[in-house]
Amino acid sequence: MMKKYIFSLLAVVAITLHSTAQSKITETSLEVDGLCGMCKERIENAAYLQGVKKVNWDKETHQLDLVFRNDKVSKEDIIASINAAGHDVKSAIASDEQYANIHGCCRYRDEGLRANHGLGDARCTEEKK
Numbered sequence: 590m591m592k593k594y595i596f597s598l599l600a601v602v603a604i605t606l607h608s609t610a611q612s613k614i615t616e617t618s619l620e621v622d623g624l625c626g627m628c629k630e631r632i633e634n635a636a637y638l639q640g641v642k643k644v645n646w647d648k649e650t651h652q653l654d655l656v657f658r659n660d661k662v663s664k665e666d667i668i669a670s671i672n673a674a675g676h677d678v679k680s681a682i683a684s685d686e687q688y689a690n691i692h693g694c695c696r697y698r699d700e701g702l703r704a705n706h707g708l709g710d711a712r713c714t715e716e717k718k
């Protein structure tokens with residue numbers, strides 16, 4: 590009787606721990622502006638903070654896929670780090686000082702460079718006005 594009770598108690602604890610562990614994982618994506626493979630490396634390095642499990646930025650779609658531990662790092666932390674690296678996020682534009690630090694060939698706000706990469710207007714800078 591007692592043994593059975595302890596067993597079911599353990600089962601409840603195990604299930605609770607399991608669901609708590611799962612809810613700590615956030616899967617989301619951000620729109621981050623950039624041009625080339627160098628940008629990809631810079632964006633992914635900036636996003637890869639402690640607690641981040643997976644990063645992948647797509648040069649064509651500008652989509653950054655993220656998987657992170659929400660008890661260790663927040664989406665806001667990641668956005669701030671990407672901005673600090675000089676890249677615009679749709680919801681948060683990098684400052685001119687931050688943007689000025691990126692490499693000359695990565696100037697994604699430059700219309701001429703965007704055209705060379707087959708990209709249209711800067712998507713994220715629109716919201717700056």
Ligand SMILES: [Cu+2]
Nearest residue numbers: 625627628695
């Ligand atoms: Cu680049």
